[in-house]
Amino acid sequence: MDRPPALVLMYHQIVPDPMPRGWVPSRLADSRYGVRLSDFRRQMESLRNRGVPVVSLEDWLAGRSPSSPFSTGVCILTFDDGYESDHDLAAPVLDSMGFPATFFVSTGFLGMPGMLTPEKVVSLSGNPLFRIGSHGVSHRFLSQLSDRECRMELAGSLVRIRELTGQTEVDLSAPGGRTGPDLLRLAVSVGYRCLMTSEPGVLHSADDLFSIPRLPVLRHHAVAQFARLSDPSTFSFRMNRWIRSGRKSVRKMMDRVREISGRPLA
Ligand SMILES: [Zn+2]
Numbered sequence: 001m002d003r004p005p006a007l008v009l010m011y012h013q014i015v016p017d018p019m020p021r022g023w024v025p026s027r028l029a030d031s032r033y034g035v036r037l038s039d040f041r042r043q044m045e046s047l048r049n050r051g052v053p054v055v056s057l058e059d060w061l062a063g064r065s066p067s068s069p070f071s072t073g074v075c076i077l078t079f080d081d082g083y084e085s086d087h088d089l090a091a092p093v094l095d096s097m098g099f100p101a102t103f104f105v106s107t108g109f110l111g112m113p114g115m116l117t118p119e120k121v122v123s124l125s126g127n128p129l130f131r132i133g134s135h136g137v138s139h140r141f142l143s144q145l146s147d148r149e150c151r152m153e154l155a156g157s158l159v160r161i162r163e164l165t166g167q168t169e170v171d172l173s174a175p176g177g178r179t180g181p182d183l184l185r186l187a188v189s190v191g192y193r194c195l196m197t198s199e200p201g202v203l204h205s206a207d208d209l210f211s212i213p214r215l216p217v218l219r220h221h222a223v224a225q226f227a228r229l230s231d232p233s234t235f236s237f238r239m240n241r242w243i244r245s246g247r248k249s250v251r252k253m254m255d256r257v258r259e260i261s262g263r264p265l266a
Pocket of ligand 1: 080081135139174175176
């Protein structure tokens with residue numbers, strides 16, 4: 001089947017803009033991953049205005065991506081961690097533009113301050129544009145767990161998501177982007193359909209469903225930079241610069257994470 005290359009974007013928290021008085025970010029979030037709502041809206045408008053098709057993974061897999069003149073590439077949108085902003089801020093923008101997205105939820109955090117409640121997960125999944133995926137239960141790095149612990153994280157979140165949404169097919173996004181052959185094997189055996197990583201790149205083949213590359217959209221990425229990256233005709237050309245910039249930011253962020261106490265998500 002002929003599928004165009006897909007650039008899979010990875011968002012985290014969307015931050016209110018302007019920030020309401022007294023607004024406290026989730027204690028689980030790292031501000032470098034928080035994209036301002038106004039930037040997010042402009043980024044989505046940029047995709048729409050330039051005619052970059054935004055498709056669901058299902059449509060891409062089924063070969064239902066728009067063909068020429070857009071056969072050069074499409075975008076797939078994902079959100080990690082399960083912030084309340086998925087429902088309150090991102091979803092209304094996506095819905096108004098008809099853009100599909102998958103929200104990967106760490107099910108153990110549902111209902112905590114700043115995170116999705118079970119009711120909001122149900123509400124998101126009731127919109128045909130949106131799917132809920134798993135980001136584990138506790139956001140522990142799955143590749144660092146024993147087989148037994150990893151299986152419990154994978155199965156526990158899968159069951160919870162199926163219970164809340166009725167979805168049979170559930171996708172997995174690896175917390176912290178930590179993957180490995182053991183995780184892949186367990187994800188397949190537990191029944192996941194695909195595994196999203198944080199390795200930068202473009203999805204070319206349905207053979208890569210358990211190593212789907214994604215690009216993080218970070219707070220500091222300006223809209224102009226975003227527009228260049230998400231231009232399908234220059235996916236590969238622009239990729240290097242974006243990857244370097246993303247890696248540098250993530251490296252800086254991880255250094256900062258090591259310095260401070262707490263356990264921000266990534
Ligand atoms: Zn995460």
